[in-house]
Amino acid sequence: NPNPNPRIGLIALASDFTIEKDFINVIKDRDIDFFVNRIECYNPLTSENLIKMSQKVTEVTKDILPNQKIDCVAYACTSGTIAAGYNSIEQKIKVAKPEAKVTTPSTAAIKALKKLKIQKLSIFTPYSKKLNEEVVEYFKKENFNVTSNSYFDIESDIDIGKVDQNYLYEVLSKIDLKDADALFVSCTALPVLSIIDKLEKKLNKPVLSSNQALIWDTLENIGKNNSIQGFGKLFLTN
Structure with a gap:
């Protein structure tokens, strides 16, 4: 790896307008590399559909820089993590990126x-x-x-x-x-x-x-969480 920056891999819902923009607003000007892949999302949002969505987590994770190390993978679905269970999401991500830390909004x-x-x-x-x-x-x-x-x-x-x-x-x-x-x-x-x-x-x-909690925990996981202004009290606690 010629570039020593920590790498974040984000799994965003296919229909999410907001999450990348939020991540970039917080991490811009910092030595962090940020990669995104999107996961198919089934509406209406029900437990069943959220669990169905989670079945694609491994393949979506694999496609974030195949065979390259990612330091932290963030699965950006709150209700989806609650429906499928964190352990299930973590397991599916680690099949693709065994070395990655895993965070979810919930x-x-x-x-x-x-x-x-x-x-x-x-x-x-x-x-x-x-x-x-x-x-x-x-x-x-x-x-x-x-x-x-x-x-x-x-x-x-x-x-x-x-x-x-x-x-x-x-x-x-x-x-x-x-x-x-x-x-x-x-x-x-x-x-x-x-x-x-x-x-x-x-x-x-x-x-x-x-998003705030997810981004905060992602930065905690890669050791880049020194105080950041403008996004609430949580980011000032470090």
């Missing part, structure tokens, strides 16, 4: 919440009622106290990506966090990252999102 979110010592959580998701409940259940199983929950009830990933950022800010900035230590906004397709700073100022509490 596991990264747990790490991030622990890092910020957060116990009581308000959760916002864009998903259908059923998928929203599965996400809430996941955080409860991980011993977080979910103080409140709201959701958009959107069934298609492509529609989630089309949610207007100003509208999203309006909705999220009105969430009542009086009983919560923080707000977690689920889904890699939602354009949350660039409004996190503004939301934290308005809500006066930490705000975490799928």
Whole structure:
């Protein structure tokens, strides 16, 4: 390897408008090499369809620089990791890239919440009622106290990506966090990252999102996580 930069491999949903842009905004100007492949996504977003999608993880990972070492592979689907299970995703990635560390938004979110010592959580998701409940259940199983929950009830990933950022800010900035230590906004397709700073100022509490947690944990995994300004309190904790 003539280039000593650490390599990130990102698996993005075929229909995601947001994740690459978010990654690049955080890692630009840093000595990091970034490679992306996309995975076919089945709508509506249901557990069954998310598990079906995960069956292609090994081949999609293989196609990120075949036979070359990747330092960290990020699987960019929150509900998809919850549906299939982290161990299943990790196993499938390691078939293709045995040396890679593996991160996902849901596991990264747990790490991030622990890092910020957060116990009581308000959760916002864009998903259908059923998928929203599965996400809430996941955080409860991980011993977080979910103080409140709201959701958009959107069934298609492509529609989630089309949610207007100003509208999203309006909705999220009105969430009542009086009983919560923080707000977690689920889904890699939602354009949350660039409004996190503004939301934290308005809500006066930490705000975490799928992409923010995923990018933060990816950088932790490659030892490149020195403080980064502009993307919320999480990135200032190192």
